[in-house]
Amino acid sequence: MTVLGLEDRLSHLLQDALRRAEPPPAPGRGPDPLLEGACRWEIPKDPSFGELSNSVAFKLAARRKQPPQRLAEELAAAVLSSSRGSGLGTLVERVEAKGGFLNVFLSLQALTGVVRAILAQGPRYGVRRQAKPLAVNVEFVSANPTGPLSVAHGRQAAVGDVLARLLRSQGYRVTAEYYLNDEGRQIELLGQSLRARYLQGLFREAPVPEDGYHGAYVAESGSRLAKEIGDQAVDKPLDYFMELGMKEQLAEIRRVLERFGLAFDRWTSQRWLRTSGRIEAALKALQERGALYEADGAVWFASTKFGDDKDRVVRKRDGELTYLSPDIAYHQWKLQQGYDRLINLWGPDHHGYIARVKAAMSALGLSAERLDVRIVQLVTLSRGGRPVPMSKRQGEFVTFHEILDEVGVDATRFFYLMRTMDSPLDFDLELAKSQSQDNPVYYIQYAHARICSILAKARLPWWTRCCTDLTQFREPDERVLMHWLFQYPMVLRICAISCEPHGITMYLRRLAESLHVFYTKHRVIGEDPAVSAARAALIRATRQVFANGLGVLGISAPSRM
Secondary structure (H helix, E strand, O other): OOOOOHHHHHHHHHHHHHHHHOOOOOOOOOOOOOOOOOOOOEOOOOHHHOOEEEOHHHHHHHHHOOOHHHHHHHHHHHHHHHHHHOOOOOOEEEEEEEOOEEEEEEOHHHHHHHHHHHHHHHHHOOOOOOOOOOEEEEEOOOOOOOOOOEHHHHHHHHHHHHHHHHHHHOOOEEEEEEEEOOOOHHHHHHHHHHHHHHHHHOOOOOOOOOOOOOOHHHHHHHHHHHHHHOOOOOOOOHHHHHHHHHHHHHHHHHHHHHHOOOOOOEEEEHHHHHHOOHHHHHHHHHHHOOOEEEEOOEEEEOHHHHOOOOOEEEEOOOOOEOOHHHHHHHHHHHHHOOOOEEEEEEOHHHOOHHHHHHHHHHHOOOOHHHEEEEEOOOEEEEEOOEEEOOOOOOOOOOEHHHHHHHHOHHHHHHHHOOOOOOOOEEEEHHHHHOOOOOOHHHHHHHHHHHHHHHHHHOOOOHHHHOOOOHHHOOOHHHHHHHHHHHHHHHHHHHHHHHOOOHHHHHHHHHHHHHHHHHHHHOOOOOOOHHHHHHHHHHHHHHHHHHHHHHHHHOOOOOOOO
């Protein structure tokens, strides 16, 4: 019996124990919600509580009006007995009930099996395959091509890219998508601003619109254009400057994202949605379903019928479409493509859009439950605990590429992921640049590099790699390290289910901490060749998990620091 799939098999044993403890559901009733999902094991906060933990006894206690601890003891005995009868007895050392929790402790055989599995699977350790992979579309960043990406856009880029990598590692078919708002009022203002700066470069009087783009990047673009072509564009229509400005900013966005290691699978244009007729088709479909009406000269979507707090205008009095119209067509188009799930990462200023877009999907006869909108909160910058002004001068702000210039890609990625996406993030620039154990990404990368250094200096007999005796482990610190190696696939699964990749950063910090404690207290390569070979195998497995986890984060795993 191998350790692979052990968590799933123990979940089945717990589910069987619950079925025996609970009366069968009445005829005609669906599955017991207590049994659905409650049997999944979680990661204990402390290794002293074992390798797996479950809190189902608390839910059962409320139903049966009995103490959670008593029920946990009954379930623990049932699971332990079933594990011995199912052939898992050599892998499960004991099952304890403590404080109402079920805690499973694996045997040394099981934990050494984890080490062997990692060494055998290499980069595939933690990767899952699905017989029928779910198709998921993850849309993120999607900044208007009117200026540089902001610090907040950078956080969306990090969260979205790692979420896509994470879901792919768990067997999902993922499309990473950038929705490009390449027309409308903001693009028009960009064109007006660029034309004004171009004319100013020719020493002509041309004010920038008050609500236009006043940043230095537009002034530099206009001045450069004036030097390159002189007065050749003086009589060009506004569309010329709109197109030129948008293409220039979009090229810069693509360059920064490429530098960040982010490549979108698809860029979808709002202009294409309009010219292809999809926007008008979506509005016509709403009209045919009785979800549109006219009032005050405008066309309204009756979104209150579908859960929104008020009706929304989709076409203004002058015939111009509102922002909602292309959004409706865009989401309709994506759902029509057969995605099982749409995940949108939006900024906090878009929170009010969630209900209206979901309402539109329901009005179109599509499943609004397939649309999952997550809000990625804002970022504040600091240096050594002191706030950094986000705005430098009129029309300008600290940009994403400036963060990359100062702290590098690896630290930027990790720091953006250190909090859940729905929590505001304080990004300490000085800490991100520091080469100390206080800097979490440096601490983790150093752990990987330390293992590389140890193994490079090791002088073990050749036969130890193929005849390693892993029963040599005797120290508690060795068990703790194997405990965390076992947890890695669970971490990926839990993060994928919750769509919260920040858990991977927390896990890697705990693994690095355990590695450093082990290294400080014990010699890896000592006088006993058998013990040295076993410990070398343990740290090789640890190095592999570091590399795998950092790979999901899109962060490098250096061999020397």
